[in-house]
Amino acid sequence: xxxxxxxxxxxxxxxxxxxxxxxxxxxxxxxxxLESGSTSxxxxxxxxxxxxxxxxxxxxxxxxEQQDWAHAQRTLPLSISRRHDRLVEWNRSVVDFxxxxxxxxxxxx
Numbered sequence: 001x002x003x004x005x006x007x008x009x010x011x012x013x014x015x016x017x018x019x020x021x022x023x024x025x026x027x028x029x030x031x032x033x034l035e036s037g038s039t040s041x042x043x044x045x046x047x048x049x050x051x052x053x054x055x056x057x058x059x060x061x062x063x064x065e066q067q068d069w070a071h072a073q074r075t076l077p078l079s080i081s082r083r084h085d086r087l088v089e090w091n092r093s094v095v096d097f098x099x100x101x102x103x104x105x106x107x108x109x
Contacts, residue, residue: 002046005057007035013053023052 010020010031017031024031033039041049050057075083 002041002043003035003037003039005046006031006041006049009050009053009055010035013055015053020049020053024049 006020010017015023016028017035018028021028021031030039034041047057075086078086
């Protein structure tokens with residue numbers, strides 16, 4: 001996972017492997033090995049690479065919610081056509097709600 005983070009960060013900031021290697025004081029080939037998964041960077045190394053590129057890693061621990069899984073289990077027995085119809089109905093209700101909300105906001109102003 002660390003190799004993917006470093007590669008994605010490097011691409012986001014627009015650096016080449018050689019440029020990142022220069023910043024990190026290493027070689028382009030070591031960055032290539034790291035990004036390809038040939039070597040596994042430590043967590044501290046990943047953070048160091050990210051910070052050299054002006055980025056940081058942010059984690060949040062949240063309670064695991066089973067709602068999505070429960071919904072998937074309920075809809076799994078439905079046909080693809082019925083799932084599609086339900087999605088269209090849901091989307092239509094969201095659009096209707098948004099229009100009503102916007103009308104009530106404009107009436108209040």
